[in-house]
Amino acid sequence: MNRNKLLYSGAIILAVTLIAALLVALVLFSIGASPLATYKTILTGPLSDLFGVTEVLVRSVPLMLVALGIAISFRSGILNIGAEGQIQMGVIASTAMALAMPHAPKAILLPATLMAGALAGALWGGVAGWLKAKLQVNEILSTVMLNYIAAQVYTFLLRGPMLDPNELETGSGTPQSMRLPELAFLDTIIPGTRIHMGFIVALVAALLVWMLLWKTTLGYRMRTAGAGAKAARYAGVPVERYLIVAMLMAGGFAGLAGAVEVSGVHHRAIEGISSGYGFAGIVVALFGMLHPGGIIPSSIFFGILLIGADMTQRSASVPANMVLVLQGVIILSIVSAQSFLRNPYAQERFFRWFARFSPSASKPGKGVQS
């Protein structure tokens, strides 16, 4: 019964994705590109060689980490739209930490770098959680506003206090920090590619989040607070406290994503480092049905989309930003699919409409009598 329902929901989500793809095909058609060729490039291009595959996985790491945090917050009843800012805070803190102790041994430096990022993200997210719990400030407003603040702080630091002295000397003035000491790097898994240990970190994190949410009493409390705040209060769960906890965790995962990007890919803080992972992570989490088991494949799928979009720009001269259009359409489709699944009347209407196209469907009035 439960399994059937899961299959049914899965089928609806898949159908909705196809509809989204169709809508985007219309957009592609309207800008004069061939939808088929574009989709072919997006979906098969990245997977045609080892380099493509590893690049997909590199992209999936921050998406997965951010989406895990989003899943925790959504499940706990607070909508974290602020992952973008939390990532940037994570980048700053982890970079600062690594640069502050360049001579520490790797066993200390690497964990400290990652932890610093997670902590900074957690604090940035925690602000929104605290505002919501204590002052009932809408978290969507506060997280979005905190994104703006984080973006300005980030720009200021990279152009000022944290700017690489070399940039000043050479006068090129690229806003970026100094390069991290090598001991703060996440190791590469496959030599010659960029895939790094952060991927393993993300997979372990997915397992931990699953255990947290569904196996521990803390997760039970958080899900109770999210799924039925009133009932949770009656049962003695201090809902407000878990809103803060959820935002700390969600921010922590976003901050960790930032730290992993610094330590695993760029090895310094650069401008535009998050490239929208904070928002794409929301789509990944929703597409993965807010469950780690769904978020892993969904983050890889979105990794394919991101790499594929770069490729279409080169091969099919379709702008890479088309992926943003696809993302937007997918969000709308998922949200509609979810309300559809919650509304039995809409489902009844839909299947009635659908039945009109299949002549074998029983017409009212001449059905078989039991």
Add this chain to the structure above:
Amino acid sequence: MTALEPISELKLEGITKRFPGVLACDDISLQVRRGEVLALVGENGAGKTTLMNIIMGLYQPDSGTISVNGEPVHFRAPGDAYARGIGMVHQHFMLVPNMTVAENLALGLKELHHFMNLDIKGAAKRIREVSERYELPVNPDAYIWQLSVGEQQRVELVKTLCLGARLLILDEPTSALTPQETDDLIERLQRMASELAIIFISHKLNEVKALSNRVSILRHGAVVFNGQTANHESSELAALMTGHDVVLPRNEGSGPQGEPLLSVRNLCVRGDRGNLVLDGFNLELRAGEILGMAGVSGNGQREFADALAGLRPVESGQMLFEDKDLANRTPREIIQAGMGYVPEDRQTEGIVPSFSVKDNLILKDFAEPRFSKMAFLRRKAIDSNAEMLKERFDIRCPSTSTATGSLSGGNIQKVILAREISREPKALVAVYPTRGIDMGAQEFIHEQLLARRREGVGILLISEELEEVMNLSDRIAVIYKGKILKVLPAVEATRERLGILMAGLADPDSPGDAPVATQAGVAHE
């Protein structure tokens, strides 16, 4: 009003509707004529609501026909049903609280919508016409939020009539009403019935007896009985409805008068609008008794229950529970002190609807060592606990992994009761425990409460159902405007006497209050 041929007859023949795994309606045939009230009776989940949704065109039947005045009809949406003069008043009101009555009507009436202009005056005029014709007093300019539940019910009726309905489907119309409002509604419906056809859905058999001409009983999606209401006793109908004889259990009295368990002294609590809703509230609950709290809802019951659960700050006063003051403690501390609680709103306060039955059964105890170890949930213990309670409390669900929100009201209430009782509380507060619940489940819940009483649990039963309060209680406290007006032994309580007290009038049976007795007589009618 819309020119319509009046409905002289609605006929359903062989209506069958399947949902995956359920036969919701099984070859149902019914008819109702003008001037007649048909009561449609059945337990929750018997298929009443599905059947009505089929009539209104929200669902299509898999087979069977619907005909109006002998002519087959095919409704695709509620609008089609309204066009043929069939309208429904839902159990939960469909009104926008911050709009006036007239604006609410205008929402549904397309012909009032002109270009750049909404004819509110036309709506108000129509409301006045209908409310005069059917003697349903309604002020078109009142805001919905200003109206009592009973008045809102009248607005729904007027709205449905204004939309042209001449056959009314009323889905449990009295479930949110006070006893007085219920009597009033039934009387009005009786008068209206001569010009209309009414399908009255209920499982309160006294209302069915009072109002309907004919009764049809649904069980497991099939009609098991059709007959003239007057020829059958309530007990007979109850037996047909549940499939077995129903005798609602009674408190046999003479229970041991236990030690005082909970003493509430001079309690003052503010309501949502900041006014003092409880002002100098005193109450004493003893071990091993059921104390019924009767009163029209909105007299402070909710605020008292909230304060007692730790969810509403206490302005002043004490709530001594075994000599420990529970005022302004957290919900957790109160739970741990040994208080059990069956909240008013079972769907959102009693359970987490999206959680499985087994997860809801540990809502208060998930952190106890029997369900968790080192911060991890003990799934096996949780599963076996759920299986055990499912048996013991006769919770009817496909499996204990089913989402609790998908169960019927009666079964949800059993889940809540199972959780609260299995925690072995010293005192149990039950707020409207059987509101909107079918007879079978009601019987079971009453039996459970009486059994706890025999075990020495002190039970505070807050209810509007006088029948229930009088059947179960040892003593009855009447609440009015945030104060306990009187506490009397259940044996001395009559429906009339409680009704007068609940209206805030002085007790006619106690000496010294004689001067107001005439006034009481008026309210009593």
